[in-house]
Amino acid sequence: MLTTGGYRKYLGFFGKRNVGKSSLINVLVGQDVSIVSEYPGTTTDPVYKSLEIHPIGPVTVVDTPGVDDVGELGELRVKKAKEVLYKIDLAVLVVDERWDDYEEWLISTFKKMDIPFVVALNKVDNCWDTSKVLERVKNYPHQSVSAKTGEGVEKLRELITNTLPKEEDIPLLSDLIDGGEIVLLVVPIDLGAPRGRLIMPQVEAIRETLDREAICVVVKERELKWALEKLKEPPALVVADSHLISRIAADVPEEIPLTTFSILEARHKGDLIELVKGVKQIEKLTPESKVVIMEACSHVPLVEDIGRVKIPRWLTNHVGGGIEFEVKSGKEFPKDLDNVDLIIHCGGCTLTRAMMLRRIREAKRRGISISNYGVVISYLHGILERVLRPFPEAHQIFVEENAVM
Ligand SMILES: Nc1nc2c(ncn2[C@@H]2O[C@H](COP(=O)(O)OP(=O)(O)OP(=O)(O)O)[C@@H](O)[C@H]2O)c(=O)[nH]1
Ligand SMILES: [Mg+2]
Structure with missing residues (x-):
């Protein structure tokens, strides 16, 4: 099961000054997000803009200031760039014929931080010789584009969509049991419990058990031992509250799988x-x-x-x-x-x-x-x-x- 919804994706654009990052963002999103000029160093601070890009969905694009070489990376600039790198779902590295240590540094940083990235070889309308850069990026997702003529932009959009990580939905517990099996939920009704109802993870656990055509037995901790004795067949899973877990573990035979609502939530969420x-x-x-x-x-x-x-x-x-x-x-x-x-x-x-x-x-x-x-x-x-x-x-x-x- 894949989900694309839920949260907007962050796309960060990186590359040398004047390489056309801001121009490319503007054509990709179909509006003027960032100032473009012929003067290098136009973008001085990361610019964030939230919008919808078809077919990616809701995104926040981050235009970053260009840097011309690694030596020029001031401490403050590295800090600002890192703040962007920590957040993003995907990086777009915009390059032209000036490929050098700076691009190498960016690629190694993306890899180190586990950031998916695509490379956009921009300004191809200028007919620059792309062979050297293509040789370097052939193993990474890449696309030749022109922010000026729009060539390759549609393909870049597709490449970004396909490279963005897809997040898998993980159930709370339904994959841990089979139909007909018994799930035993241990639910404390103490001062911390809300009046007259159960809390969300407990309700979700019951619902998922029912959806699985399994049997859900819900008890308080005092009745746990008794319930285990009464059941003809041991439960396939016992789920208990974290703060009672040591006491409950003592009552549940070792061979019966036992976990907590928090552990189920940690995996689900x-x-x-x-x-x-x-x-x-x-x-x-x-x-x-x-x-x-x-x-x-x-x-x-x-x-x-x-x-x-x-x-x-x-x-x-x-x-x-x-x-x-x-x-x-x-x-x-x-x-x-x-x-x-x-x-x-x-x-x-x-x-x-x-x-x-x-x-x-x-x-x-x-x-x-x-x-x-x-x-x-x-x-x-x-x-x-x-x-x-x-x-x-x-x-x-x-x-x-x-x-x-
Ligand atoms: N011929 C051509 N020119 C382009 C293209 N993309 C951008 N430019 C020009 O390149 C110059 C720099 O573009 P920007 O988009 O401001 O570049 P940037 O990478 O954002 O630059 P900084 O903000 O200074 O880091 C402008 O004069 C653009 O018109 C392109 O695909 N082809
Ligand atoms: Mg710019």
């Missing part, structure tokens, strides 16, 4: 593997480390808030000292993340999968480890290995990276 990789960083934390608690929404903190109180307390106990915690809330990914050793993200209930994936990717490109509440809670309770067993790939990575038996 994000990238479970990356979030699992992030926990490795916990063992590298020291009392001098800095950890950012990242909340996607600015909710009113609860008295025993998971992100602001419980996780910092557990993590401090685990590391044995005064880690510096900082809470960052809001939909925008924060920029000031210097010297951060680990980001622990909330479950992202207000975010789409595409938004969450972008945030994980941005942390990775900045070289900062990222995990999330659910994964970290299970880890700190010594139960992550068990709750990852239903997900063989993530489980294997955890076992290998953390030398767990």
Whole structure:
């Protein structure tokens, strides 16, 4: 299943001064987004413009200032360029006959940061000899274009569409069970539970089980043991709340697959593997480390808030000292993340999968480890290995990276 919707894509345009980045953007999007002039250095700061490009859909194009060689890359310019690189879904490298170290530097940076890119050989109406550049880019998606005549622009648009990563939809749990099997959900009805209803992941889990023509049994933690005894056949999956997981694990025989709602959400809404990789960083934390608690929404903190109180307390106990915690809330990914050793993200209930994936990717490109509440809670309770067993790939990575038996 592929999804194109959900979130606008960021396209960044890079290349030497005067190569025609702004001109190309204007023809690609069919409107004057960026100022074009014959004078090199016209675009001085990244320009962001959100619009719709057929057939790509909603995008934000980012026009960046041109640089003529690597030596010219001032510290500030690199910083500005990097802010764009952290964010984008795809880079368009615009070139002409002046190919040199600068283009090589950009390509190696795209690769290092895992940024998909296409190369546009611009100004072909000038009939410049493209053979040297073509030789260099033949293994990457590339297209000859003219922003002046419009030649190749349609093809470039198609190339961009085809090179943009497609995000796969991942179900909450329906792929983990077969029709007719039993899913046992352990749902605490405590002070934290909303009045008179269940929370979203619980409702979604019930719905997906029913859609799978499987059987959903819902119990509170007190009735769990009893329910397991009453069932003629063991459940194919038991799902419990993260904060009760250690107690529940003791009641669920080892051979029955067990996980948490947060782990299911982490996979459904994000990238479970990356979030699992992030926990490795916990063992590298020291009392001098800095950890950012990242909340996607600015909710009113609860008295025993998971992100602001419980996780910092557990993590401090685990590391044995005064880690510096900082809470960052809001939909925008924060920029000031210097010297951060680990980001622990909330479950992202207000975010789409595409938004969450972008945030994980941005942390990775900045070289900062990222995990999330659910994964970290299970880890700190010594139960992550068990709750990852239903997900063989993530489980294997955890076992290998953390030398767990
Ligand atoms: N002949 C020809 N000229 C072009 C083409 N694309 C852009 N130009 C011209 O090249 C000059 C620079 O274009 P810009 O679009 O401002 O270039 P830029 O890469 O944005 O430049 P900076 O903002 O300075 O980095 C302008 O005079 C454009 O008219 C093209 O395909 N063919
Ligand atoms: Mg420009």
